[in-house]
Amino acid sequence: MQLNPYLSFNGQCEAAFKFYEQCLGSKINAMMSWGELPDDDPMAGQVSPEWRDKVMHISLPVGDRELMGSDSPPEYYEEPKGFSISISIDGPAEAERVFKALAENGTIKMPIQETFWAARFGMLVDQFGIPWMVNCDQAS
Structure with missing residues (x-):
C-alpha cells in the first residue's frame, strides 16, 4: 500500500508543480491537460474551452513517493x-x-x-x- 498526496488547484497547477520541481530538486514525470481527454471520455464534453489547457493530472516524484495534482474545474474547486x-x-x-x-x-x-x-x-x-x-x- 502506498499513500500519496493529491493536490487540487484553481488553474495554477502547472505553475505550482514547476515551482515544486525547483524547490524539491525533482522533475515532473507525467502531465496531461483536460484538452487531452479522449473524445469518448464522459468528461471530455463537459470541459469548457478556456479550461482545456489546464492540468487534468500531474505527477512529481519526491523521494519514494509521488506528489500529484490537478486543476479542479471551478465548480468543484475548494481551498x-x-x-x-x-x-x-x-x-x-x-x-x-x-x-x-x-x-x-x-x-x-x-x-x-x-x-x-x-x-x-x-x-x-x-x-x-x-x-x-x-x-x-x-x-x-
Whole structure:
C-alpha cells in the first residue's frame, strides 16, 4: 500500500508543480491537460474551452513517493484546509534551503528552527495556498 498526496488547484497547477520541481530538486514525470481527454471520455464534453489547457493530472516524484495534482474545474474547486504536506529532509542546511524556497511569496506560519523533536522544523503556506511542514530529525 502506498499513500500519496493529491493536490487540487484553481488553474495554477502547472505553475505550482514547476515551482515544486525547483524547490524539491525533482522533475515532473507525467502531465496531461483536460484538452487531452479522449473524445469518448464522459468528461471530455463537459470541459469548457478556456479550461482545456489546464492540468487534468500531474505527477512529481519526491523521494519514494509521488506528489500529484490537478486543476479542479471551478465548480468543484475548494481551498485547501485541514491538512499539510509534511516533508522530512536529511540535514539542517537542506531543510532550511527547501523551507526558504517553498516560502517564496508565501506565508511563514512557524519559522524554521530547532525544536525539542527536530534539528529543524518550520511551517508555511506556499504562494499557491498549499500548507507545508518541513522537518529535519535530530541526529540519532
